[in-house]
Amino acid sequence: MELLIKIVLIIHVSAGFLALVFGAIAFGLKKNTPKHKPVGKIYFWCMTIIFVTAIFLSIAKGRIFFFYIAIFSYYSTLIAYRSLKLKNLHKGEGPYFVDWAIEIIAGLTFLGMIAFAFQIYFKHGNMGAIVPLVFGGMGVWGVIRNIQLFLRGPKETLYWYKKHIGNMMGSYIGAITAFLVNQTDHIPINPTILWLAPTGIIVPIIIWELKKVKSKPIDA
Numbered sequence: 001m002e003l004l005i006k007i008v009l010i011i012h013v014s015a016g017f018l019a020l021v022f023g024a025i026a027f028g029l030k031k032n033t034p035k036h037k038p039v040g041k042i043y044f045w046c047m048t049i050i051f052v053t054a055i056f057l058s059i060a061k062g063r064i065f066f067f068y069i070a071i072f073s074y075y076s077t078l079i080a081y082r083s084l085k086l087k088n089l090h091k092g093e094g095p096y097f098v099d100w101a102i103e104i105i106a107g108l109t110f111l112g113m114i115a116f117a118f119q120i121y122f123k124h125g126n127m128g129a130i131v132p133l134v135f136g137g138m139g140v141w142g143v144i145r146n147i148q149l150f151l152r153g154p155k156e157t158l159y160w161y162k163k164h165i166g167n168m169m170g171s172y173i174g175a176i177t178a179f180l181v182n183q184t185d186h187i188p189i190n191p192t193i194l195w196l197a198p199t200g201i202i203v204p205i206i207i208w209e210l211k212k213v214k215s216k217p218i219d220a
Helices: 002-028 036-060 064-083 097-124 127-152 159-181 191-211
Strands: none
Touching: 002 036, 002 159, 036 064, 036 159, 064 097, 064 127, 064 159, 097 127, 127 191, 159 191
16 A cells, blocks of 8 residues: 555656646747647646545545645636636536536535634634635635526626636646645745745736736627
8 A cells, every 4th residue: 555655646746747837838828829728738637637646645644634625726627627618608508517516526525625624723723724714715715606607607708718717827826835835844934824825926816817808798
C-alpha cells in the first residue's frame, strides 16, 4: 500500500506541475488562437489526474478536508469545460443530466465542507475553521448561481464564455493554492494566509477579465 501511495503521489505532483505550466500558457494565449484549445485540453486532463489522485490520497491517508478541496478545485474545472457544451441555453436547450449531477454532488460536498468547518470550530475553537468555511461558502454560492442559470436561462449572450474564463481561472487558483500549501515548511507565512491568498489575489483579476467580455443582454 505504501508503494502505491508513493507512486500515486508522484503522479499527482507531476500533474500538478504540468497544470501550473499549461494553465499559465493557456491564460497567456488569446482565446481565439489555434493553440489555446489544445493547451487548454492538456490543462483539463492534468486537473483531472490531479483530482483522481487527490481523491485516492485523501482516502488512503484519511484526510477528509483534502477530499473536499479536491472536489472544490475540480468542480471549477468541470464547470469551465461544460460551459462550452451549454452555448444554447438561451435557445431553449436545457442542461444535460451530467450537468445536474455535477451540481447536486458538488452542492452536497460544499455543504459538507461548511459542516466540517463548524465541527472544527466547536471542537478546537481555532482559526482552522476559516478555510473550509470560506471555500465551502464559495462553492455553495457557485452551485446556486449555476442552478439559477439552468432554471431561469441566461440573461446575456456570452454567458458561457464568462463561465469558461471565470471557472478555468478559478480552478487555477486551486492549483496554485495546492502548490503553496505544500511548501509551508519553506514559506514562513501563516498557513491560513497561504490557503486564502491566491483566492484574494486572483479573484479581482477574474472580475477584471470578465468585465472586458463584450456580452449583450439577450432581451436587447
